[in-house]
Amino acid sequence: MTMIWMAKLRAGGMNYSTPTDIAEDPMTLLAVENSDIVAAAKRLNGELFSTRLIESPALNDKYGGRVLFKPECLQRTGSFKFRGAYNRISQMTADERKRGIVAFSSGNHAQGVASSAQLFGIKAVIIMPFDAPQLKIANTKSYGAEVVLYDRYKESREAIASVYINDRGMILVPPYDDPAIIAGQGTIGLELVDEAEERGIEFDDVYVPSGGGGLISGISVAVKARSPKTRIWGAEPENFDDLRRSLIAGTQIANEPGHHSICDAILTPQPGDLTFPINRQNLAGGIAVSDKAVAAAMRDAATFLKVVVEPGGCVALAAIANRQTDLAGKTVAVVLSGGNVDLAIYSGLIAAA
Amino acid sequence: MTMIWMAKLRAGGMNYSTPTDIAEDPMTLLAVENSDIVAAAKRLNGELFSTRLIESPALNDKYGGRVLFKPECLQRTGSFKFRGAYNRISQMTADERKRGIVAFSSGNHAQGVASSAQLFGIKAVIIMPFDAPQLKIANTKSYGAEVVLYDRYKESREAIASVYINDRGMILVPPYDDPAIIAGQGTIGLELVDEAEERGIEFDDVYVPSGGGGLISGISVAVKARSPKTRIWGAEPENFDDLRRSLIAGTQIANEPGHHSICDAILTPQPGDLTFPINRQNLAGGIAVSDKAVAAAMRDAATFLKVVVEPGGCVALAAIANRQTDLAGKTVAVVLSGGNVDLAIYSGLIAAA
Numbered sequence: 001m002t003m004i005w006m007a008k009l010r011a012g013g014m015n016y017s018t019p020t021d022i023a024e025d026p027m028t029l030l031a032v033e034n035s036d037i038v039a040a041a042k043r044l045n046g047e048l049f050s051t052r053l054i055e056s057p058a059l060n061d062k063y064g065g066r067v068l069f070k071p072e073c074l075q076r077t078g079s080f081k082f083r084g085a086y087n088r089i090s091q092m093t094a095d096e097r098k099r100g101i102v103a104f105s106s107g108n109h110a111q112g113v114a115s116s117a118q119l120f121g122i123k124a125v126i127i128m129p130f131d132a133p134q135l136k137i138a139n140t141k142s143y144g145a146e147v148v149l150y151d152r153y154k155e156s157r158e159a160i161a162s163v164y165i166n167d168r169g170m171i172l173v174p175p176y177d178d179p180a181i182i183a184g185q186g187t188i189g190l191e192l193v194d195e196a197e198e199r200g201i202e203f204d205d206v207y208v209p210s211g212g213g214g215l216i217s218g219i220s221v222a223v224k225a226r227s228p229k230t231r232i233w234g235a236e237p238e239n240f241d242d243l244r245r246s247l248i249a250g251t252q253i254a255n256e257p258g259h260h261s262i263c264d265a266i267l268t269p270q271p272g273d274l275t276f277p278i279n280r281q282n283l284a285g286g287i288a289v290s291d292k293a294v295a296a297a298m299r300d301a302a303t304f305l306k307v308v309v310e311p312g313g314c315v316a317l318a319a320i321a322n323r324q325t326d327l328a329g330k331t332v333a334v335v336l337s338g339g340n341v342d343l344a345i346y347s348g349l350i351a352a353a
Numbered sequence: 354m355t356m357i358w359m360a361k362l363r364a365g366g367m368n369y370s371t372p373t374d375i376a377e378d379p380m381t382l383l384a385v386e387n388s389d390i391v392a393a394a395k396r397l398n399g400e401l402f403s404t405r406l407i408e409s410p411a412l413n414d415k416y417g418g419r420v421l422f423k424p425e426c427l428q429r430t431g432s433f434k435f436r437g438a439y440n441r442i443s444q445m446t447a448d449e450r451k452r453g454i455v456a457f458s459s460g461n462h463a464q465g466v467a468s469s470a471q472l473f474g475i476k477a478v479i480i481m482p483f484d485a486p487q488l489k490i491a492n493t494k495s496y497g498a499e500v501v502l503y504d505r506y507k508e509s510r511e512a513i514a515s516v517y518i519n520d521r522g523m524i525l526v527p528p529y530d531d532p533a534i535i536a537g538q539g540t541i542g543l544e545l546v547d548e549a550e551e552r553g554i555e556f557d558d559v560y561v562p563s564g565g566g567g568l569i570s571g572i573s574v575a576v577k578a579r580s581p582k583t584r585i586w587g588a589e590p591e592n593f594d595d596l597r598r599s600l601i602a603g604t605q606i607a608n609e610p611g612h613h614s615i616c617d618a619i620l621t622p623q624p625g626d627l628t629f630p631i632n633r634q635n636l637a638g639g640i641a642v643s644d645k646a647v648a649a650a651m652r653d654a655a656t657f658l659k660v661v662v663e664p665g666g667c668v669a670l671a672a673i674a675n676r677q678t679d680l681a682g683k684t685v686a687v688v689l690s691g692g693n694v695d696l697a698i699y700s701g702l703i704a705a706a
Binding site for chain 2: 049050052054055057058061071073074076078115135139142143299302303305306307308309339343344346347348350351
């Protein structure tokens with residue numbers, strides 16, 4: 001099943017089937033299976049930084065349940081995005097590697113792709129909005145990638161990318177709607193259930209940030225395969241809660257334009273064509289959180305867990321903080337998905353009480 | 354050898370031999386051996402949070418060598434101090450446990466003792482300066498300890514402690530000059546050499562913050578036992594570089610009074626009577642760093658490693674940043690010893706460029 005999608009993606013670039021096609025075609029209902037994630041974990045073996053679960057007794061008291069945090073802010077490149085990018089690029093043919101890769105991203109996927117390309121010695125062009133966090137742009141360049149900046153309000157990143165894809169024959173590495181990307185991010189789910197077994201616990205709930213849904217869909221496949229009773233919840237910024245509303249509607253719904261959020265990493269227009277069918281099957285629901293709740297969650301992460309989490313990486317922590325009565329007697333996992341934030345912004349957010 | 358010191362400590366409280374006595378008595382030259390640290394690791398097994406080494410390719414580029422960080426800010430209670438306190442308290446007799454424990458500390462030892470006492474169900478009284486970081490006071494109380502605040506400029510903490518020790522029969526848990534405390538902190542050294550072996554590397558140098566010297570002396574014993582060529586360096590704030598100057602002089606030298614530093618956790622008056630003989634034998638030297646260098650190091654830790662490190666916990670990172678030409682071609686370890694810092698202070702330090 002994965003190979004069908006891989007072939008489609010390679011042939012068609014970003015021109016996927018419509019959601020309706022996917023929903024009505026049982027053969028393509030799920031682009032990723034647990035075996036794909038197990039295979040991804042083998043490819044990533046030795047390349048990942050350790051992100052074992054962290055916990056704070058004081059936070060457990062504060063939230064009224066046992067909360068174990070997956071600190072992907074400590075992952076190579078400062079976010080989970082390295083997992084999917086590396087898994088995707090490691091499967092490229094020698095010819096594809098010669099042609100080089102192109103990606104567009106506001107920053108975390110950019111760094112994951114650039115770092116993976118550097119490890120494989122592949123040329124990478126990354127198309128980033130000029131107003132992306134400075135740290136994300138600087139880090140992407142530091143991995144040796146060519147960064148092309150564009151104006152996200154006036155220019156089309158797809159049009160810019162098409163020059164590299166169509167004219168120069170470079171390979172697009174999509175940020176989430178790709179089975180190899182989803183499977184790579186899903187290795188977090190494997191690690192969650194592995195560590196739960198090791199500790200003799202089972203998660204009642206797992207809370208995961210969601211932009212395009214690659215992270216949460218991959219995690220859901222891995223967790224549901226071994227812990228089917230565990231509920232998976234998506235967390236999103238207010239007004240960017242396309243996943244939450246799409247889950248309720250049962251079909252992909254786009255966000256209304258014109259809104260703003262501090263969560264730059266996960267401001268995706270609508271659920272992915274590959275990720276949504278998985279999420280519709282596996283998720284318990286979505287939770288929308290305010291920027292104010294996100295900033296409070298970032299403060300809790302710094303105060304109690306001693307980790308720097310970027311706004312978009314902290315929405316799942318914000319989600320449980322807002323639903324604390326639900327945690328009584330429960331053991332839950334919360335994914336802190338990234339930590340790439342400019343210190344000028346970060347210090348302001350954590351200073352405000 | 355350990356037992357001799359334990360007996361002395363139990364009998365005499367803080368009245369140790371003079372430095373000269375220790376230096377001239379070969380039987381007491383080293384209060385802790387590697388076997389004590391191995392035994393401490395067994396006692397701590399299952400109680401510690403994982404603090405596997407973290408690394409940033411970008412920081413390696415910046416510093417010109419390979420730097421692996423031991424993030425003890427992620428340790429239970431937010432600093433390494435839990436290790437020594439737990440190791441000490443776990444060896445108390447049933448009678449001693451009934452009597453309860455007392456400790457004085459500006460905050461990290463306080464939390465380590467309070468948390469360990471809570472795990473063993475022992476009453477703990479912690480004597481803290483009223484101007485200690487608010488987070489440290491609040492956390493210590495959250496572990497169930499009774500906190501007694503005092504004015505460090507007008508009152509004697511020893512006099513306050515003596516009420517609990519002499520009148521009420523409570524047991525003092527010293528912050529560093531105790532073989533069980535040193536051995537507990539030394540488990541970090543064991544983990545360093547274990548993880549180096551696992552990764553197939555050997556550390557040229559290990560950089561460790563030093564206040565009273567319990568952490569660095571314990572680490573030095575464990576590291577030297579298995580990797581004798583590795584050099585161990587102590588890092589201290591400027592004007593509180595008693596270890597550096599004592600190592601040069603070959604005898605304990607106290608700091609001049611009247612100075613200030615942001616590194617509240619490690620402003621100890623002079624090297625410990627048990628720790629200094631170990632450090633004199635094992636250390637390569639000391640490095641003094643300015644508050645400004647410490648703040649810059651805290652920014653690097655947040656930007657590249659995504660961890661919140663308190664000022665005193667970041668002096669070893671500041672030390673390598675100031676000596677970057679020394680790192681060419683080397684692999685070194687840097688201990689980030691704690692992360693308990695008030696966010697109002699922290700945000701100000703990382704915001705200033």
